[in-house]
Amino acid sequence: MSKVIIQKGNLVLEDRTIQADLVIENGKISAITLEAQPDEDCTVIDATGKMVMPGMIDTHSHVTDPGPYNYREDWRGASKSAAAGGITTIADMPLPSIAVLNRDRFSEKLRVVEDSSVVDFALWGGVTPLNIDRLEEMNEAGCIGYKGFMCFATKEYPQITDGYLVEGLKKARQFGGLIAVHAENAEVADMGCKSFSAADCTDEARFDDARPWWVEYEAIQRATLFAKVLDAKLMVCHMTITQGAEYLKDLKSKGARIYVETCPHYLLLEDEVYDNPDFLEAAKFVCAPPIRKRTDREALWEAMQNGEIDTVATDHCSFTTAQKRAGQYDFTKIPGGLPGVEHRGVLLYTCGVAEGRIAAPDMCRVLCENPAKLYGCWPQKGVIAPGSDADIVVYDPETEGTISAANQAQHVDYTPYEGMRTRGSIAQVYLRGQLAVDHGQLLAAQGRFIRRGKCGL
Numbered sequence: 399m400s401k402v403i404i405q406k407g408n409l410v411l412e413d414r415t416i417q418a419d420l421v422i423e424n425g426k427i428s429a430i431t432l433e434a435q436p437d438e439d440c441t442v443i444d445a446t447g448k449m450v451m452p453g454m455i456d457t458h459s460h461v462t463d464p465g466p467y468n469y470r471e472d473w474r475g476a477s478k479s480a481a482a483g484g485i486t487t488i489a490d491m492p493l494p495s496i497a498v499l500n501r502d503r504f505s506e507k508l509r510v511v512e513d514s515s516v517v518d519f520a521l522w523g524g525v526t527p528l529n530i531d532r533l534e535e536m537n538e539a540g541c542i543g544y545k546g547f548m549c550f551a552t553k554e555y556p557q558i559t560d561g562y563l564v565e566g567l568k569k570a571r572q573f574g575g576l577i578a579v580h581a582e583n584a585e586v587a588d589m590g591c592k593s594f595s596a597a598d599c600t601d602e603a604r605f606d607d608a609r610p611w612w613v614e615y616e617a618i619q620r621a622t623l624f625a626k627v628l629d630a631k632l633m634v635c636h637m638t639i640t641q642g643a644e645y646l647k648d649l650k651s652k653g654a655r656i657y658v659e660t661c662p663h664y665l666l667l668e669d670e671v672y673d674n675p676d677f678l679e680a681a682k683f684v685c686a687p688p689i690r691k692r693t694d695r696e697a698l699w700e701a702m703q704n705g706e707i708d709t710v711a712t713d714h715c716s717f718t719t720a721q722k723r724a725g726q727y728d729f730t731k732i733p734g735g736l737p738g739v740e741h742r743g744v745l746l747y748t749c750g751v752a753e754g755r756i757a758a759p760d761m762c763r764v765l766c767e768n769p770a771k772l773y774g775c776w777p778q779k780g781v782i783a784p785g786s787d788a789d790i791v792v793y794d795p796e797t798e799g800t801i802s803a804a805n806q807a808q809h810v811d812y813t814p815y816e817g818m819r820t821r822g823s824i825a826q827v828y829l830r831g832q833l834a835v836d837h838g839q840l841l842a843a844q845g846r847f848i849r850r851g852k853c854g855l
């Protein structure tokens with residue numbers, strides 16, 4: 399593979415941004431230097447005025463392939479959308495693809511993804527009452543962590559009840575594994591939703607009342623208590639609430655091995671999206687936990703500014719408008735989840751860096767560095783440093799655009815961010831030194847499986 403020099407870009411390093419040349423050889427970053435000397439067969443990219451950052455990592459996606467729902471989205475399409483969004487490594491959740499609850503299922507999914515993904519990828523396994531004794535075999539297969547649903551999930555992938563959550567935390571601790579939870583109190587959320595449904599409530603704006611903040615807060619407290627007393631590692635997925643941010647800040651400051659993830663839709667959207675006279679339009683925004691209030695959104699930004707949010711992941715779960723509307727006028731039947739891999743980077747830049755809420759290294763910390771550390775692939779991934787994989791995003795901060803389903807790479811016919819003005823755009827994406835995306839055009843690329851390594855946050 400020939401040498402590439404990305405010249406005079408603003409390189410986002412761990413703690414600062416510097417203008418320098420980045421040299422790529424054999425798929426790795428070989429040097430960061432003030433003036434690289436090009437040789438004959440070297441490709442030189444002028445990145446003057448552009449931000450050069452590590453390839454982004456998404457640690458929370460739900461691609462439906464392989465499995466019974468792969469008519470919704472296949473791995474090639476999903477990973478192409480991710481690449482268009484600057485993601486060079488994607489870590490996929492163990493459902494609603496085939497439920498990844500043991501080594502055989504892990505291998506089965508791995509085979510499909512290996513053939514199809516255009517970006518590097520890692521895989522989650524599940525933790526349920528059915529498979530506590532299978533966590534270790536998945537760890538040996540390279541699994542990065544184990545996701546449990548404290549709310550009700552599916553028959554094939556049941557809720558992790560408290561006793562099994564404790565057993566799972568103990569088991570994962572033995573080999574340094576990470577348990578991650580969807581934190582909502584199962585019965586309270588379920589009965590809340592059913593009571594609205596029984597009353598024929600067609601007001602989507604009541605969705606947040608059906609599973610309110612304290613449903614999430616209680617589950618966060620319960621799961622983190624177990625993890626703290628057991629000295630086990632725990633990730634709180636898609637955290638949405640002010641009270642949770644305050645509680646987790648306190649726990650983290652006392653040394654608990656608790657990690658916090660939030661998502662762009664909780665940072666950017668507010669519960670007014672549900673307050674739409676067209677119920678079926680509001681259906682597009684149904685996800686769990688629900689999109690919260692402005693005060694929660696502001697609290698999440700503040701927590702991110704203070705370094706208390708570890709990752710911003712997409713929780714990508716892609717449905718078409720027709721699939722979302724199949725629930726008709728009962729919000730308990732609308733499939734939950736929003737598409738997200740394509741727009742996360744540009745949204746975080748627009749609303750975070752361009753609006754002065756966070757600096758570029760802060761953005762890279764939650765999109766690149768912390769994800770790589772948490773899932774044990776740092777410094778191979780997540781950082782611009784000699785010896786690391788040359789997963790690079792060249793970002794042009796000078797352009798402006800508008801998000802629209804009409805011009806997105808992903809196949810779904812809507813985006814939750816329709817009409818939102820954006821600052822900057824992704825000029826190029828390199829995957830292990832190979833140009834994978836050039837000004838929106840997807841080029842040939844082949845992803846590789848990334849096993850969980852040893853390092854951690």
Ligand SMILES: [Zn+2]
Pocket residue numbers: 458460491713
């Ligand atoms: Zn999820």
